[in-house]
Amino acid sequence: VLRCGLGRPAELTATSRLLGVSGVQFLELAGLGTGTWVAVDRPVYVVVALPPASGSGPLQQIAAVIAKTLPRREVDVPH
Template identity: 55%
Template sequence: MVLVTAAALAVALAVAVAVFALTQPSADSAGPLPLVPVPAPESGAPGCTTLLGAVPAELTSNGASLKVRELATPAPPATVAWGTDDPLVLRCGLNRPPELTPTAALRLVNGVQWLQVPGEGASTWYVVDREVYAALTVPDSAGTGPLQQISDTVAAKLPARALRFS
């Protein structure tokens, strides 16, 4: 009987610890988001300043509200992120994506042409028809809301221009 009681207490303790761990915010989401810098030679361009100054403080993804996230120092230039667990990241002033070719499949979202580059667990969507290249990395679990909201901002703040393939 003592052995059964001890086993039951051990199981109860394990369940309590698991429930506690699942209900606490993760350590990763508590502090600033560290991001790896990527080449962004046009990050100081007026188009990036205009775009980043106009992005929404919150994005809606699958009904959830994602707030702008603080970036760890040193933060990559012309970069903003939203959300905690699987953040969305917008970078501006990037080089032309090598996947942008005359035969690349582009998607028009709210008046903005995007090039999707799938990745592991996320896709990066490049704005390809404006004065600067910007990229929105979106987890596969996110809905289409963030892409639509950023498209609205891009369309409102940056005039369209012809695609550049070189």
């Protein structure tokens, strides 16, 4: 499942651990029963939910499309 234009995730803080995939910074949302990742360095937040056993391939493919389509910006964290 891919969703765009959601609000900033409450889990995104100045100390959040981010994962860089194909030039896109993702925040993992734990405890949702799926592999849920939020692209946090684009003009809109993009949420990707994948089956836990899907591996890294699908996230890499989606990240490549995000990197080509949406310009990068600084990660917006509350101060």
